[in-house]
Amino acid sequence: MLKIYDGGLAVADILKEWYEEESLSNYGAFIPFIGTIRDEDGIDGLSFDIYEPILEKWFKEWQEKAKAKNAIIKMAHSRGDVLLHQSSYIAAVFSPKRRVALEFIDEFVEDFKASAPIWKYDLKNGKRIYALDRSTAIKGSGLLAKEQ
Amino acid sequence: MVRVEFLGPIQKDALELDISNLSELATILQETPQMKEWLENSAVAVNDTLVSSLDYPLKDGDKVSMLPPVCGG
Numbered sequence A: 001m002l003k004i005y006d007g008g009l010a011v012a013d014i015l016k017e018w019y020e021e022e023s024l025s026n027y028g029a030f031i032p033f034i035g036t037i038r039d040e041d042g043i044d045g046l047s048f049d050i051y052e053p054i055l056e057k058w059f060k061e062w063q064e065k066a067k068a069k070n071a072i073i074k075m076a077h078s079r080g081d082v083l084l085h086q087s088s089y090i091a092a093v094f095s096p097k098r099r100v101a102l103e104f105i106d107e108f109v110e111d112f113k114a115s116a117p118i119w120k121y122d123l124k125n126g127k128r129i130y131a132l133d134r135s136t137a138i139k140g141s142g143l144l145a146k147e148q
Numbered sequence B: 001m002v003r004v005e006f007l008g009p010i011q012k013d014a015l016e017l018d019i020s021n022l023s024e025l026a027t028i029l030q031e032t033p034q035m036k037e038w039l040e041n042s043a044v045a046v047n048d049t050l051v052s053s054l055d056y057p058l059k060d061g062d063k064v065s066m067l068p069p070v071c072g073g
Helices: A011-022 A052-068 A098-115 B022-030 B033-041
Strands: A002-006 A029-036 A045-050 A072-083 A087-095 A118-124 A127-130 B002-006 B015-017 B043-046 B063-067
Touching: A002 A052, A011 A029, A011 A072, A011 A087, A029 A098, A052 A072, A052 A098, A072 A098, A087 A098, B015 B022, B022 B033
Parallel strands: A002 A072, B002 B063
Antiparallel strands: A029 A087, A045 A072, A045 A118, A072 A087, A118 A127, B002 B015, B043 B063
16 A cells, blocks of 8 residues: 655554554554654755656565565655655554564665655755755666766 | 656656667767766666666657656655
8 A cells, every 4th residue: 555645644644544454454563664854954844756657666566575474565655845843754564473574664664765766855945955965876777877 | 759757856858759779868868968967876767667778679659767866755
């Protein structure tokens, strides 16, 4: 389950929804990760662009990996502006046993940071500034810069 | 024609090009001054699948996307 929301996430509502969806599914562990916008470097918030076709494919691959471990994964992310102290990202793993979920949420969030087609901007003094220095080039980048 | 889209922070309108592989696209974009830095750090997808070879063939109606460095969360 992947859902994109405009603006900051309603954390309590989303977690409640996910919990209730799986409360009778016999999973022994529910491990959520909630990302929140910190007040730092004078920013007013962050803003996000998302390319959904590739995000959905990427997420589907992770759903398959989760399925192979008898687990499931859910994710919510913001599009557009998200203000300080709001959440822009929630991911959660449900699995029969805790160890699988703890390891899986770590691998999933790391790959999310390196591969998910989402672009982050700082909101500062009314401007939207691409956070290039905090971004990661997707594996295989630079193909079109090659000498021929 | 092949449609080329520039995603996220790349401030460039989409192109419609008559090309038959990624190598031809590389030649065109390498001659575009504002694209130099983005070519170095962007990944390339054809019809929403990431690709890794300049020989990748393109046909009429294909969509090429350029994906600059990402940072979700």
